[in-house]
Amino acid sequence: MTTLSGSSVLIVGASGVLGAEIARLLAAAGARLTLSGRDADKLAALNIPGTVVAVDLTQADAPNQLVSAAVTAHGGLDGIVNAAGLVAFGTASEVADETLDTLFAVNAVAPMRLLAAANEALAASGAAGREPFVLTLSGVASEAPTAGMAAYSASKAALAAWSKASARELRRSGIRMLDARPGHTDTGLATRPIAGAAPKLAGGLDPAFVARRIVAAIEGNERDLPGSAFTDPAA
Numbered sequence: 001m002t003t004l005s006g007s008s009v010l011i012v013g014a015s016g017v018l019g020a021e022i023a024r025l026l027a028a029a030g031a032r033l034t035l036s037g038r039d040a041d042k043l044a045a046l047n048i049p050g051t052v053v054a055v056d057l058t059q060a061d062a063p064n065q066l067v068s069a070a071v072t073a074h075g076g077l078d079g080i081v082n083a084a085g086l087v088a089f090g091t092a093s094e095v096a097d098e099t100l101d102t103l104f105a106v107n108a109v110a111p112m113r114l115l116a117a118a119n120e121a122l123a124a125s126g127a128a129g130r131e132p133f134v135l136t137l138s139g140v141a142s143e144a145p146t147a148g149m150a151a152y153s154a155s156k157a158a159l160a161a162w163s164k165a166s167a168r169e170l171r172r173s174g175i176r177m178l179d180a181r182p183g184h185t186d187t188g189l190a191t192r193p194i195a196g197a198a199p200k201l202a203g204g205l206d207p208a209f210v211a212r213r214i215v216a217a218i219e220g221n222e223r224d225l226p227g228s229a230f231t232d233p234a235a
Contacts, residue, residue: 002131002176002219005030008074010066012057012114013084014050015042017187018137021211022081023048029215034070037084057084057110058102063117070121077121079218080134082111087189089196092150099195100151107155111136112162119173126174133176133218136163140183140227148199167223178217180225182210205230 009026013019015037023046027033033050037043040054051073055062070077086106088099115122115134125132142160145153160179167177184190184204191198210230217225 002133002221004215004219007031007078007130008034008070008076009079009081010034010036010070010077010118011050011081011083012036012066012110013082014048015039015046016083016085016189018185018207018211019081019083020046020048021207022083022214023050025211025215026081029219031079032074034066034073036066058105062110063114066114067118067121076125076128076130077118078125078130078132080114080118080122082114082134082136084110085137085139085189086194087149087152087192087198088194089148089198090151091148095151096195102194103151103155104158107152108158108162111159115166119175122175123173129174131176131221132174133178134163134166135214135218136160136177136179137214138163138179138181140181142179143181143227148196176221176223178223178225180214180217180229181227182213182225182230183227185210 009031011019011023014023014035027048035043035050036053040052043052051069053066053069055065086103088103122132136159138156138160141153142156163177163179182205185207186204187207213230
């Protein structure tokens, strides 16, 4: 079991619905949090104990800022939750270059760059026997690419592939990668696309349930959460 009490965890995308749900659960478990998002006021309004860092993930120095803030505030870094993400709709033939660049920058490249920046701190956590982890949320789109969401699906598939390969590379450092692929979750993200318009979607998973499942996987030393792991018994 991974002990969350006293651990230093960075949550990227903490102001989003799912990120905030995960943050509340981690705080309740005794984790010391660094909460990241684009808007400092939204982060403060969460009323979740932790260090608040407002950054734009597309900026070159964002990963170093986040790692430095966590290490300075809590003396180290034991875990990262990558809960930030953007969505876009539209066919592959009509997606704009700017949309492609932004989707990949936030959904795929940002977590990659953040791990590179955090590697030394996470490896130190592993050497101290503290069971460090990095959670990615590639979502069901990485398992089942969806028509009308080709660019979004590709950005998430890239994240999933990177997480799987990184997991093999980092085992010797004691750093555990965990990729979660829940189905459509009712976070409201689909109503805020950076391009296109969402088709009519069936009701999604409860964010509170998804967050509980993810935190249970972190605590239980799981290494993979496929879509099939997110069957809500209350649904």
